[in-house]
Amino acid sequence: MNTLFDKIWDAHVVQHVEGGPDQLYIDRLYCHEVTSPQAFDGLRERGIGCFRPDRIFCMPDHNTPTEGQDKPIEDPVSRKQVDALAANAAEFGLTHFGMNDPDNGIIHVVGPEKALSLPGMTIVCGDSHTSTHGAVGAVAFGIGTSEVEMVMASQCILQAKPKSMRIRIEGELGDGVTAKDMALFLMSRLTTSGATGYFVEYAGSAVRALSMEGRLTLCNLSIEMGARGGFIAPDETTFAYLKGREYAPKGEEWDKAVEAWKQLRSDEDAVFDREIVFDAAEIAPMITYGTNPGMGIAVNGYIPTLDDISSEGCQSFCKALQYMGFRPGEMLLGKPVDYVFLGACTNGRIEDFRAFASIAAGRHKAPGVVAWLVPGSWKVRRQIEEEGLDKVLEAAGFEIRQPGCSACLAMNPDKIPAGKYCVSTSNRNFEGRQGPGSRTLLASPLTAAAAAVTGFITDPRLLP
Amino acid sequence: MKQKFDIIESTCVPLPLENVDTDQIIPARFLKATTREESFFGENLFRDWRYNPDGTPKRDFVLNDPRYGGEILVAGRNFGSGSSREHAAWAIAGYGFKVVISSFFADIHKNNELNNFVLPVVVTPEFLAELFATIDADPKAKVRVDVPNQTVTNLATGHSESFELNAYKKYCLMNALDDIDYLLLQKEKIEAYEKK
Numbered sequence: 001m002n003t004l005f006d007k008i009w010d011a012h013v014v015q016h017v018e019g020g021p022d023q024l025y026i027d028r029l030y031c032h033e034v035t036s037p038q039a040f041d042g043l044r045e046r047g048i049g050c051f052r053p054d055r056i057f058c059m060p061d062h063n064t065p066t067e068g069q070d071k072p073i074e075d076p077v078s079r080k081q082v083d084a085l086a087a088n089a090a091e092f093g094l095t096h097f098g099m100n101d102p103d104n105g106i107i108h109v110v111g112p113e114k115a116l117s118l119p120g121m122t123i124v125c126g127d128s129h130t131s132t133h134g135a136v137g138a139v140a141f142g143i144g145t146s147e148v149e150m151v152m153a154s155q156c157i158l159q160a161k162p163k164s165m166r167i168r169i170e171g172e173l174g175d176g177v178t179a180k181d182m183a184l185f186l187m188s189r190l191t192t193s194g195a196t197g198y199f200v201e202y203a204g205s206a207v208r209a210l211s212m213e214g215r216l217t218l219c220n221l222s223i224e225m226g227a228r229g230g231f232i233a234p235d236e237t238t239f240a241y242l243k244g245r246e247y248a249p250k251g252e253e254w255d256k257a258v259e260a261w262k263q264l265r266s267d268e269d270a271v272f273d274r275e276i277v278f279d280a281a282e283i284a285p286m287i288t289y290g291t292n293p294g295m296g297i298a299v300n301g302y303i304p305t306l307d308d309i310s311s312e313g314c315q316s317f318c319k320a321l322q323y324m325g326f327r328p329g330e331m332l333l334g335k336p337v338d339y340v341f342l343g344a345c346t347n348g349r350i351e352d353f354r355a356f357a358s359i360a361a362g363r364h365k366a367p368g369v370v371a372w373l374v375p376g377s378w379k380v381r382r383q384i385e386e387e388g389l390d391k392v393l394e395a396a397g398f399e400i401r402q403p404g405c406s407a408c409l410a411m412n413p414d415k416i417p418a419g420k421y422c423v424s425t426s427n428r429n430f431e432g433r434q435g436p437g438s439r440t441l442l443a444s445p446l447t448a449a450a451a452a453v454t455g456f457i458t459d460p461r462l463l464p
Numbered sequence: 465m466k467q468k469f470d471i472i473e474s475t476c477v478p479l480p481l482e483n484v485d486t487d488q489i490i491p492a493r494f495l496k497a498t499t500r501e502e503s504f505f506g507e508n509l510f511r512d513w514r515y516n517p518d519g520t521p522k523r524d525f526v527l528n529d530p531r532y533g534g535e536i537l538v539a540g541r542n543f544g545s546g547s548s549r550e551h552a553a554w555a556i557a558g559y560g561f562k563v564v565i566s567s568f569f570a571d572i573h574k575n576n577e578l579n580n581f582v583l584p585v586v587v588t589p590e591f592l593a594e595l596f597a598t599i600d601a602d603p604k605a606k607v608r609v610d611v612p613n614q615t616v617t618n619l620a621t622g623h624s625e626s627f628e629l630n631a632y633k634k635y636c637l638m639n640a641l642d643d644i645d646y647l648l649l650q651k652e653k654i655e656a657y658e659k660k
Contacts (some may be wrong), residue, residue, distance in 0.1 A: 015653055028502035051651075153648060156650070
């Protein structure tokens, strides 16, 4: 009567620390340039190396510019951080996919894409969106830099076992409703702390029906409900996606692996600490109006009024609306948009570009809108070209940039100016997230495309 | 910084906002540092709430209010949500806080604080509300955090609560030991696990 989370977690416990957390064995550690340099310094100070270098994979993604990657990075501070990762990976004998390498991209796009992330694994990275890898049926979660150093030093982490939650979404999603809307809907219901302390298993017919890309988007956003991570039990969709990819087992090994992976599911009588069920038909295309991802509404809905907010929450709610330049109770439909960003570990995959192109096709980018379309990896960009989506998008006035985290957190040159509105497919609308003073409205690739071609917030269902 | 925890008695800095995310604690543009100088991060703690774009202090932000100071930050519920950046914990430590009191912390940030010898103390919403009122009435009001006994006391009202801290982490905090010190002693067990 175990949950799948229990099964994977318990199978990785090296020991229970007396009066404390579990010592958990980690199958994969991913490193990017921002949260790793101090961990490497820590190893040097202690005079030790990486315990299992073959389990650690590195790639820069946060600082990489999205044009001119064949040239050195202009910002000397960014360049230094990216160079430090390459030097550290070389010194400690780790696999490194450098900037402009055909294997480079956002770590949470590349990991599943190369089948580095596999069912049943434990996966960590100094990045809260590590939950993304849960889509392949792994227990994957974000950690801090001290914990990165722990894993480098011992391939283990000390961690209290989270509680388990199952979120079932049953039924069928409506037209124009995507995995992103599903996630924004969950956050709007659960708030950004509703799943804190939990590891979430997503289940139900609407989740099963999602493609791998959709599942990666849904799991990516688990942290925005406060969850340590979120995952989906592996099934035929998972196996079909992973088969033949670079790091997936091959031949007989593959068959054996699939047999083992088929056992990775929660028992029928498994008991979860919390279980919630939603009806997929309730979910509309969503958009956020505030400064945390839980502040979401249907794209054709209304911002809450002060009567809807608890007294303790009033100060934060009013501060958020003031920052965004919105009033309680008003509609977002028809509000002008300055920027549109398609990309990030949330929505930088091939299906997201197909969705965006489906609305852009035969239309044109609205004058005055600046649009950044940033693939999650070079592989995604190559696929965009193979499918001819680049031609469709170029004809509509859009250009495809080079891969990286880009305007999701504006550590590279892609920054939204102060006061400007950006409809963004990324994961966070925090104050200043996309650049100091920037105003972010989170939405799906379809809703972002609808804003890009009309110049204002638009229900994508009205643009068939 | 590794330091031994015992009893801390201090005035507090109040931040009665909910859902303070780590992007506010330390904005992404300060994450490009490749070293761990806590003073650098401390100087930029709450940067965009604390300073105008031209670098002048914002008068209405609590860190710029001379009435408030101390080693304890008191924050609204769901403190430290969002990004896993440990730089947020470095900034809090670098500014000089040893304790953060809130009614609820985000998981990753809570671990990051503990790994940097900043103690997250979870109190009830009622205790937190009373503490905000106490500090509002008297900015010099003090709080005592007793780590050995795991109690937190609002010295102005005398109200006290116990807080959670597992025995292992308590031992680490009281003896200035970190998790890596522990894990490095476990090599044999790890190798045995790998052979299973």
